[in-house]
Amino acid sequence: MRLFYAIDFPEEIKSALMRYQSDLRSIGTTGRFVRRDTLHLTLHFLGETPPSQLMKAKKAADQAAATCAPFSLCTASPGSFAKGRGGEVLWLGLEPCKALLDVQGQLEDCLERQEFKKDTKPYRPHITMARDADWSTDLPKLDPLTIPADGITLFESRRDVSTGRYRYIPLHIASFCGEA
Ligand code: 3AM
Numbered sequence: 001m002r003l004f005y006a007i008d009f010p011e012e013i014k015s016a017l018m019r020y021q022s023d024l025r026s027i028g029t030t031g032r033f034v035r036r037d038t039l040h041l042t043l044h045f046l047g048e049t050p051p052s053q054l055m056k057a058k059k060a061a062d063q064a065a066a067t068c069a070p071f072s073l074c075t076a077s078p079g080s081f082a083k084g085r086g087g088e089v090l091w092l093g094l095e096p097c098k099a100l101l102d103v104q105g106q107l108e109d110c111l112e113r114q115e116f117k118k119d120t121k122p123y124r125p126h127i128t129m130a131r132d133a134d135w136s137t138d139l140p141k142l143d144p145l146t147i148p149a150d151g152i153t154l155f156e157s158r159r160d161v162s163t164g165r166y167r168y169i170p171l172h173i174a175s176f177c178g179e180a
Contacts, residue, residue, distance in 0.1 A: 001156050003049045003057055005107060006040035007073070007100075008153040008170065014039050016145050020092065021129055023140040024078075031090065031133030038168050041073070041094070041127055043104050043152060044111065044119055056114040058172040061152045063113070064106040065174035071099035073147040078129070078139040090133035091126035092142065100125060100149070103176075107152065151175040 009017070014036050021033050049057060076093040094100070104123050112118045154172040159165070 001049055001051055001054070002158070003046040003054075003171075004155055004157060005043040005046065005061060005152050006155055007043065007147075007149045007151075008040055008173075009147060013145060013147050016142075017092070017127065017129070020140075020142045023142070024090070024129060024135070027135060027137050027140060029090065029130065029133060029135040029139075031088070031130035033130045034128050035165075038166065039127065040153075040155070040168065041125060041147075043107055043123075046111075046116065053116075054171070056116070057154055058174070060107065060110040060114045060116065061154050061172060061174035063110040064103065065152050065176050065178075067106050067178045068099065068103045068176045069178050069180040070148065070150045070176045071097070073097055073100060073149055075127070075142060075145040075147065077141065079126070080133065081126075088131075088133045089126075089128055090130045090135070090139075091128050094125045094127070095144075097125075103149075103152070149176070 017039050018036055046057060074095040076095045079091055079093050081089040108118050152174045153170050155168045156171050157166050157168055160167055
């Protein structure tokens, strides 16, 4: 099973992000826009994992979440990752947030303790809006959104054979229950 950890968003945040996608479309942006039900902020991509390791994957999330208190994220400017294997990824950035980096760092440590591989690449927090994206004018700004972060969700990313699309299935939610 293909697993990853993310911060999931409340419905009103997903609605605001969908409106932002409309703003992007209105300036002529093309690409594969992220569907409402797959909007998220990735913390760590675990990748293909044997089902026998699922308990350990949940445990890592629980251990990391136990050390962190709920916090808020604030959106920043849009940006993109240069064209690579998957084409241009257009994303919405986030204001620097120590609590987010702490959570991500804790998760990496807890994953290592559970004998998963640590991510060696620097963490670049972003909310993907569209893949294979193309645009020709300045990207629209979004009034800053405050996003509550209450826990870590372990998602399974499953490919639907009939549509070829990935569906993200929440398998486990580890709520932040540490001291502020
Ligand atoms: O939408 P974002 O970028 O936050 O890019 C994939 C997506 O994150 C990322 O995992 C999230 C859920 O699919 N992802 C997919 N394959 C990956 C890989 N091989 C990957 N991240 C790192 N390495």
